[in-house]
Amino acid sequence: MRLSMPSDPMRPAPTRVLTRRREVADTWTLELEPGGTAERPFAPGQFNMLYVFGVGEIPISLSGDPASPHRQVHTVRAVGPVSRALAALGPDAAVGVRGPFGQGWPVEAAAGADVVLIAGGLGLAPLRPALYYILSRRARYGRVVLLYGARSPGDILFRRELERWRRRTDLEVRVTVDHAGSDWLGRVGVATNLVPLASFDPGDTVAFVCGPEVMMRFAVAALREAGVDTAAIYLSMERNMKCAIGHCGHCQFGPTFVCKDGPVLSFERIRGLLSRKEI
Amino acid sequence: MKGIEQIVQEHPFFQGLDEAFCDLVCTCARNVRFDSGEYLFQEGGVADTLYLIRHGHVALEIAVPGRPAVRFQTLGDDELVGISWLVPPYRWAYDARAIELTRAIAMDAGCLRGKCESDHDLGYEVIKRLMPILIGRLQATRMQILDVYGAPE
Ligand SMILES: Cc1cc2nc3c(=O)[nH]c(=O)nc-3n(C[C@H](O)[C@H](O)[C@H](O)COP(=O)(O)OP(=O)(O)OC[C@H]3O[C@@H](n4cnc5c(N)ncnc54)[C@H](O)[C@@H]3O)c2cc1C
Numbered sequence: 001m002r003l004s005m006p007s008d009p010m011r012p013a014p015t016r017v018l019t020r021r022r023e024v025a026d027t028w029t030l031e032l033e034p035g036g037t038a039e040r041p042f043a044p045g046q047f048n049m050l051y052v053f054g055v056g057e058i059p060i061s062l063s064g065d066p067a068s069p070h071r072q073v074h075t076v077r078a079v080g081p082v083s084r085a086l087a088a089l090g091p092d093a094a095v096g097v098r099g100p101f102g103q104g105w106p107v108e109a110a111a112g113a114d115v116v117l118i119a120g121g122l123g124l125a126p127l128r129p130a131l132y133y134i135l136s137r138r139a140r141y142g143r144v145v146l147l148y149g150a151r152s153p154g155d156i157l158f159r160r161e162l163e164r165w166r167r168r169t170d171l172e173v174r175v176t177v178d179h180a181g182s183d184w185l186g187r188v189g190v191a192t193n194l195v196p197l198a199s200f201d202p203g204d205t206v207a208f209v210c211g212p213e214v215m216m217r218f219a220v221a222a223l224r225e226a227g228v229d230t231a232a233i234y235l236s237m238e239r240n241m242k243c244a245i246g247h248c249g250h251c252q253f254g255p256t257f258v259c260k261d262g263p264v265l266s267f268e269r270i271r272g273l274l275s276r277k278e279i
Numbered sequence: 280m281k282g283i284e285q286i287v288q289e290h291p292f293f294q295g296l297d298e299a300f301c302d303l304v305c306t307c308a309r310n311v312r313f314d315s316g317e318y319l320f321q322e323g324g325v326a327d328t329l330y331l332i333r334h335g336h337v338a339l340e341i342a343v344p345g346r347p348a349v350r351f352q353t354l355g356d357d358e359l360v361g362i363s364w365l366v367p368p369y370r371w372a373y374d375a376r377a378i379e380l381t382r383a384i385a386m387d388a389g390c391l392r393g394k395c396e397s398d399h400d401l402g403y404e405v406i407k408r409l410m411p412i413l414i415g416r417l418q419a420t421r422m423q424i425l426d427v428y429g430a431p432e
């Protein structure tokens with residue numbers, strides 16, 4: 001799904017933070033004004049370039065509801081200078097925004113099929129808009145499954161929302177953590193262990209996978225073992241970016257520009273590149 | 280009520296097993312149940328049983344000095360608990376505790392090892408069923424060690 005790009009894609013539109021909420025220890029969700037326009041429509045899986053004045057600019061996925069484009073929701077993990085500065089911005093703070101950019105999850109093409117979403121860690125953020133999209137058109141899809149792996153119970157993102165989703169009868173939600181204390185009564189083990197437990201028709205399933213690259217490789221292996229066709233597996237790739245519009249070559253991944261052709265790419269397209277140490 | 284033969288045959292671990300082999304392994308099997316909180320076994324104890332979970336949820340934990348126990352895996356319906364019975368010195372390397380009512384088939388490990396020893400075709404069949412589980416757990420452990428969701432250095 002592709003939406004039109006803003007008029008000058010290299011110029012950040014000044015905007016401001018509306019709200020800031022802590023999700024887990026190092027991760028915050030920021031709601032921004034759309035910046036320069038009344039709304040900034042986006043497709044699930046797309047990203048914005050967010051510019052912290054005087055610090056720098058980084059790609060951050062949209063993690064909110066695509067049905068509410070008047071609010072740009074981003075979930076940011078503070079890992080380095082820019083993300084730390086971004087995550088620290090409070091209400092009314094100024095931010096520059098360019099975007100939305102890239103190709104998102106093929107939510108339209110998946111209609112009619114079962115959909116399995118596999119998220120690891122922060123990977124749930126770029127997948128959340130796809131789930132909002134699917135749930136708002138629930139009757140158009142077959143079985144819908146969300147499999148989510150986090151590091152520990154304290155690292156589970158969007159916990160309240162996960163609990164709400166878990167109560168739905170038209171959505172199968174399974175959560176696991178890599179390790180836990182003895183007060184955790186949920187599953188412990190890697191996210192890919194959840195694949196054989198989920199109910200879906202492997203011959204008629206589209207899978208969306210987002211998380212650290214190692215986890216995605218294992219998830220693809222588990223999906224293939226379950227009988228899912230590799231042509232029906234999509235991954236969201238992360239590469240360093242500068243222009244975000246396919247000009248600078250910074251994000252090149254073999255012949256693919258992650259900013260323009262991705263970040264969501266079919267496994268078929270990148271299978272030869274995924275396991276290479278350096279591109 | 281189902282007999283133990285039927286229960287063993289229906290468990291995915293033994294599904295499709297030749298009937299003669301099934302008769303052999305069934306002599307090592309019995310039905311067990313654990314209430315929530317009850318231990319299946321504890322670290323250091325004699326590893327004398329293989330548990331095939333029918334229904335329930337079992338947590339595997341390792342005690343860490345000075346810290347609460349770390350839960351590193353949970354196992355549920357149709358899964359297998361306990362592999363230390365397979366190789367000497369046959370001692371459990373961690374605790375296994377039911378975290379909800381759990382019903383399982385308990386296979387006497389000495390009995391099963393004996394049957395496998397005296398009938399290598401059966402032994403090969405059992406090992407063939409165990410290996411994918413062991414390899415899957417090894418791979419999962421590698422992923423956990425990599426700490427893929429951890430904070431960057
Ligand atoms: C398309 C796309 C979408 C993205 N969406 C999001 C998002 O929704 N939320 C978000 O928080 N980040 C997201 N990122 C990642 C984010 O852009 C990077 O983390 C960014 O490099 C952070 O910049 P920095 O200056 O803060 O840290 P840097 O100086 O770039 O990095 C600091 C340290 O963190 C490590 N690092 C960088 N990124 C990651 C990562 N993702 N996971 C673990 N370690 C990392 C680096 O190797 C380095 O050691 C996305 C990236 C791409 C390409």
Ligand code: FES
Nearest residue numbers: 242244248249259
């Ligand atoms: S970031 Fe410049 S080409 Fe992709």
